[in-house]
Amino acid sequence: MKDKPATVFVVDDDEAVRTSLRLLLKSVGLPVETFDSATAFLDQYDGNRAGCLVLDIRMPGMSGLDLQQALNERHSILPIVFITGHGDVPMAVEAMQAGAVDFIQKAFRDQDLIDRINRGLTKDGEMRDALRARDDIRLRIGELTPREREVLDLVTAGKANKVIAGDLNVSQRTVEIHRARVMEKMNANSLAHLVRMVIEAQRED
Template sequence: MTTEQPLPPTVYVIDDDAGFAESAKFLIESIHRPVVNFSSADEFLAQFNPRHTGCIICDVRMPGMSGLELQEVLRERNCLMPIIIVSAFGDVPIAVRAMKAGAIHVLKKPFDDNDFLELIQKALAEDARRREEFRTQQVVLDRYDRLTDREREVFEEVIEGLSSKEIGQRLSVSFKTVEAHRAKIMKKMEADSIPQLLRMWFTIQQCRPTKTILPPQG
């Protein structure tokens, strides 16, 4: 059985303008970054894998699905890769929409080559940062999944700042039982202190709705 080898961080250029796509590819390869070109959003989506790493350069206006529509689809598919929107038109409303939808930058054609390459490097660094943050979040969520329902109840009361005596009264259990639950919570969450446990709780509340994100490669 062969194991699929992870792809290196790659720049995905999506533009129906073949001339621009090839020029962008040439520039990006000059800084030794892998590049894959696509002529449409649909073509890109046909091979999209949320485990792929890198960044996306996408034209805002293309036949079929637009760059803004692609952004929405990728967000629904839990894409972590940063998106840079490019456009030949200085359309402020479109730029605002793109940024609100999560684009890290909107670049107007034509642009300075050095500025473009610097932006690519920043996007790749942002992708790496997001994935490291994701891995850290997943560790916390996985630890939380080890807790029993009762331990989660006690966890919430601890976060509210209640003492073991107060928690026992609220949950109708003994002081010793609460203390035992607290010890198990600290052990399972691998927390050394209540402040650390509180930080984990914030992570859980922030990430719980997106628990189904596929783990990134690497």
Template sequence: MSSRPTVFVVDDDQAMRNSLKWLIESVSMQVETFESANAFIQSYYPGRSGCLLLDVRMPGMSGLELQEYLKVNQIAIPVIIITGHGDVPMAVRAMKAGAVDFIEKPFNDELLLESIRHAMAVDAKQRDTQSQRAEIATRLARLTPREHEVMLMVTNGKANKEIATSLGVSSKTVEAHRARVMEKMEADSLAELVRMAISANLTLVETPEE
């Protein structure tokens, strides 16, 4: 199975599938076509990069139902909706549900290709973000519980003396913990450590004063 980014075309109209396949391959993009939503589901495995070119009206599972299936199963692949003029309200619904674009039939070839390029860029950015978050999670797992506490306080703007008082330790001990946190998180600066904390959705819960 190829690891190249792929345009997955789902349309019950064979002539349309063939036309789209020819157009997409003409600009050296990889494409796979499917006659139904179920055929796509059976073939696709989460993690494959690319985008989904999806017709709205199809026998069996509709395009909107496939989009909902992907959302429920947390399969984050950018979706472009292809629609007939009468399906525009449905396409708007798809956009509100997260589709990156909808293209009306008959469509302009270059407009469609530009939309596909945009969807591919969205996919690449999503994957880069996921990769970064996974790496940050790996680094966080290296921290001891106390180092994790110190990181939370540091990235929430607490000074060493405040942290020392809160934890009942010396400032030198806090400095040692901070140094180990920076080393284990592979952070070159406090600003970088803060960015990692934000990416990991780390927040400090304040303890109410007595």
């Protein structure tokens, strides 16, 4: 199944803003979907979809900052560009500390907003690539036999074949064979590469 193209999701309670942003973004060829409230977005957004969220900070009911927090709790990686009518410094700092990629005040120049959204889309693409690479490593680890898995853990813990052979109560030659299989299945070109992959697979963020 082909993934949907990266989309700009606009959440703003002001219909005039939604309309003008939709026209603006379409004019530069960016797919755009608009939502009139934070809850409407939360109900409809599929967390796997790539893109960038353009989010009004002040909305009745659930605010933009509330939506950011709800998305963070869901471990969303969708980059957020906040737009605000009258922002102040503490509000901007709070949004940025919570992981927003940008924060822009209304009366912005069109090109300025487009540039910031494009930076968000680039960041989203990079993060999704990194996550895919991590999933791929985890998949490969999952395909190891239990014994190969043991050897992987011991090798990446820095133990020598001789020590591993002792730990597992097998011959050194057997360890060498398992180790070669692990390197092959993991597609690792060196021990350092293998260690990096294991560290990457263990990352949780």
